[in-house]
Amino acid sequence: MLSIIQSSALQGIDSYPVSVEVDLSSGLPSFDIVGLPDSAVKESRERVRTAVKNSGFSFPVKHITVNLAPADTRKEGASFDLPIALGILCASGVLKSGIADDYFVTGELSLDGSVRPVNGVLPMVYGARQNGIKKCLIPRENMDEAALVEGIEVYPVHNLKEITEHFLGKNKLSPYSVDVKTLFQKKQTSDLLDFAHVKGQENAKRAMEIAAAGGHNFLMIGPPGSGKTMLAKRLPSIMPDLTFEESIEITKIYSVAGLLRSKSSLIHARPFRSPHHTISASALTGGGRIPKPGEISLSHHGVLFLDELPEFQRGALEIMRQPLEDGQVTISRVNGTLTFPSDFMLVAAMNPCPCGYLGDGNKCHCSMNEIVKYNRKISGPLLDRIDIMVEMPGVTYEDLEGIESGEASSKIKRRVLKAHGIQLERYKKEGIYFNAQLSAAQIEKYCSLGTKEKDMLRNAFERLDLSARAYHKILKVARTVADLDGSENITLPHLAEVLQYRSLDRKYML
Incomplete structure (x- = not known):
C-alpha cells in the first residue's frame, strides 16, 4: 500500500516541497530510503523503527521503500523522521490512507517516540502555505516560530502517539496561534x-x-x-x-x-x-x-x-x-x-599603527615600514x-571628569528616526529604505548639487584623488546629513562635513 506525506527541505533561507512516499509490499523485510538522502536521513530508519515500536505500534515486517521526491535534490537532516513514521502508519493500516493529505509534517523523532525540534521551521511553514497547505504538524518546541505564519493552522505535537490519537479521533489536537x-x-x-x-x-x-x-x-x-x-x-x-x-x-x-x-x-x-x-x-x-x-x-x-x-x-x-x-x-x-x-x-x-600609539613619542616606536605594512593589510x-x-x-x-554624562541614546535616536522618516517618504516608490542603498541613477535624481557645491566637490575630487565610488558615497552621506538637518537640498556645510570623513584613508593608508 502507498501513502504520501507532504514535507519540505531547505534551500538557503527558503524551502521547497518534498513528498515523502512510503510503499509497503510483500517480500523479504527491508527498509530502504531513496531520493538522495544524506547520512542523517539514512539513519532515520533506526530512529523511526524504534520510535514506532516504543509508541505501542507493531512495525510492519514487509519490504518498505521510502522515496523523497524530487529525487534529484539531496536531502539532509533529521526533519523527515516524523513524516516517514506517519507514512508507515498510514501505509500499514494503523491510520486511514490519505488522512494526512491536507497536512504539512516535519520533525525529528527520539527513540521513545517523542518529537524533537528542527531548524528552519519558519521558512518551511511559509513554503507550505504558499503551496496551498492549510494545516501543519510541527514539534511543540517550534510552535511559536511556526505560528508567525498567518493563514495556516499550526498543530504542535509532543510525541508520535499524540498524532495517531488525533487522526483516530480519540484525542484531537488543538491549533496553536499567537x-x-x-x-x-x-x-x-x-x-x-x-x-x-x-x-x-x-x-x-x-x-x-x-x-x-x-x-x-x-x-x-x-x-x-x-x-x-x-x-x-x-x-x-x-x-x-x-x-x-x-x-x-x-x-x-x-x-x-x-x-x-x-x-x-x-x-x-x-x-x-x-x-x-x-x-x-x-x-x-x-x-x-x-x-x-x-x-x-x-x-x-x-x-x-x-x-x-x-x-x-x-x-x-x-x-x-x-x-x-x-x-x-x-x-x-x-x-x-x-x-x-x-x-x-x-x-x-x-x-593607527601596530602598537596603537602613533604620534606618541614616549609610547610608539614603530618604524615607517611597520606602519605602512600594518595599514596596507586593508586593501584600497x-x-x-x-x-x-x-x-x-x-x-x-578632563573629558572623563569634566562632563557629567553624554547625550542619551533616546535623544540621538529621535533625530535619527526623523531623518529616516524623510528617507522612507522620499523612497516609498523606489523600494529602498536608506540613503546608503541609492543606485547611481537614483543619486542623480535625489542628490543634486548647486553650482557652489559642485565646485567644492570637484576640487575635493581632484585634490584627494577620489574614485567614482567615493564620489557617489560622498553624495549619499551628504544627503543623510541634509536629512538630519531637515534640509531639502545639499548645501556647502553639509558637503564640507562629509568631506572630512573621506580624508583619513589618505593620511593612514600610505
Whole structure:
C-alpha cells in the first residue's frame, strides 16, 4: 500500500516541497530510503523503527521503500523522521490512507517516540502555505516560530502517539496561534547599551549618528582605550526600529542557522554581530558542504562589527567586497549554488599603527615600514567601500571628569528616526529604505548639487584623488546629513562635513 506525506527541505533561507512516499509490499523485510538522502536521513530508519515500536505500534515486517521526491535534490537532516513514521502508519493500516493529505509534517523523532525540534521551521511553514497547505504538524518546541505564519493552522505535537490519537479521533489536537502584530510590538530594547555612558568623542558620536540615519559603513581609527568598541556596541540603540517584514526576514535566517532561542520566536532588534579576528572566510560569508548563513548574513539589516580590522585574514576581508555592494552573497558548492541576503552595515575599528600609539613619542616606536605594512593589510578596494572614517584621539582626564554624562541614546535616536522618516517618504516608490542603498541613477535624481557645491566637490575630487565610488558615497552621506538637518537640498556645510570623513584613508593608508 502507498501513502504520501507532504514535507519540505531547505534551500538557503527558503524551502521547497518534498513528498515523502512510503510503499509497503510483500517480500523479504527491508527498509530502504531513496531520493538522495544524506547520512542523517539514512539513519532515520533506526530512529523511526524504534520510535514506532516504543509508541505501542507493531512495525510492519514487509519490504518498505521510502522515496523523497524530487529525487534529484539531496536531502539532509533529521526533519523527515516524523513524516516517514506517519507514512508507515498510514501505509500499514494503523491510520486511514490519505488522512494526512491536507497536512504539512516535519520533525525529528527520539527513540521513545517523542518529537524533537528542527531548524528552519519558519521558512518551511511559509513554503507550505504558499503551496496551498492549510494545516501543519510541527514539534511543540517550534510552535511559536511556526505560528508567525498567518493563514495556516499550526498543530504542535509532543510525541508520535499524540498524532495517531488525533487522526483516530480519540484525542484531537488543538491549533496553536499567537497575535503576531502584538508579539512584534513587544520590543526588547532594555538590554541595549546607552550613549549617555560615553564621555568625550563628540565628533565620533556625530559621525555614528549620520551612519545610523543613512545606513552607512563606518570606520574608527584611534589608539587603544579611546572608546571605539564602546561606541560600536551602542550603535544599535540609535538605529531605526525593524519593520515587521525585516523582522521576519532576519528570523528566517536565524531559524535556518539554528540560532533562535526557545522563548524568542521573533527577532525584535537589529542584529549586532562581532566575530573574532581569527574567523575564516567561510565562517564570515557562509559555508559547509551544504552552505549555512555566515556572519554577514546573520548581520542582515543590522551591524557587523569588525574590531582590530587589520588583524583579520586578508582573504576574509576581501570576500566582503561583493556583498557590501550587492546586499547578498552567493556561495557555490558541489551540491549547488545558494544566495543568502547580506544587507548589513559594516562598522570597523583599528589602531593607527601596530602598537596603537602613533604620534606618541614616549609610547610608539614603530618604524615607517611597520606602519605602512600594518595599514596596507586593508586593501584600497575594501577601504573605498567605507562611507565614513573618523579619527578618535585618546580621551583626556578632563573629558572623563569634566562632563557629567553624554547625550542619551533616546535623544540621538529621535533625530535619527526623523531623518529616516524623510528617507522612507522620499523612497516609498523606489523600494529602498536608506540613503546608503541609492543606485547611481537614483543619486542623480535625489542628490543634486548647486553650482557652489559642485565646485567644492570637484576640487575635493581632484585634490584627494577620489574614485567614482567615493564620489557617489560622498553624495549619499551628504544627503543623510541634509536629512538630519531637515534640509531639502545639499548645501556647502553639509558637503564640507562629509568631506572630512573621506580624508583619513589618505593620511593612514600610505
